Amino acid sequence: MPELPEVEVVRRGLQARLSDGVVRGATVREPRLRWPVPAGLGELLAGRRLAAVGRRGKYLLLELDGGTLIVHLGMSGRLRIFETPPPPARHDHVDIDFGSALLRYHDPRRFGAMLWHGESDGPLAAHRLLAGLGVEPFSPEFDGAMLYRATRGRGAAIKQLLLAGTVVVGVGNIYASESLFRAGIRPSTPAHRIGRARYERLAQAIRETLDEAIGRGGSTLRDFVDSDGLGGYFQNYCYVYDREGQPCRVCGTTIQRRHDQQRSTFWCPRCQR
């Protein structure tokens, strides 16, 4: 599943390749994504210029004249840009034609989304999919003091709270495990038991971890935008994620793993307390 770093890599690719382009039309071969793709998408988008590509959490925001196309890659979505598009293959559900380039959405499992939010629909930040999201990890609002405030009275394990996305967005399973290792915090620690100084370290660790993953993804970006494989690539550099039974890279202690709620948690019992 694409995580925030992968989505950010895609955003940068789209921004570099498509911004300032004008949509000529769109073809929808399969509207049944997680929610239906708007009927008449081609007529809706035709003639609109793409001013910029933004991101909120894992939502890509194609900022067009008069509104925003909200795109989510779901579990298996991919966006690719073609100058000379090959014939559509299976699961190539939507094409958006920018004249000199074609943006193609491919999604075997169809948990992704493509929704239109017009200027007359109100502020984008109030959109039902965006309104409940936590702060962006690279925004100035995100720091240790903010994490400390947001976790007072919250007895849930810090890792679960990070994954929920309501305090801070984009810290999926790999990145939560790695950030907590770097900050020296055990994943099962109740969030309200963590003090301000440790939250300062955690905020820093989250930004560094995500930034590294984005950097590694960015270096593999070539002619097309592709969200595949970055998580796997990043995993080669992990301290704890997927390293059960192996020695900690810092202290040599055996990395532990616990499985709960369909997710695995990895930690070093010596480095993380």
Ligand SMILES: [Zn+2]
């Ligand atoms: Zn260790």
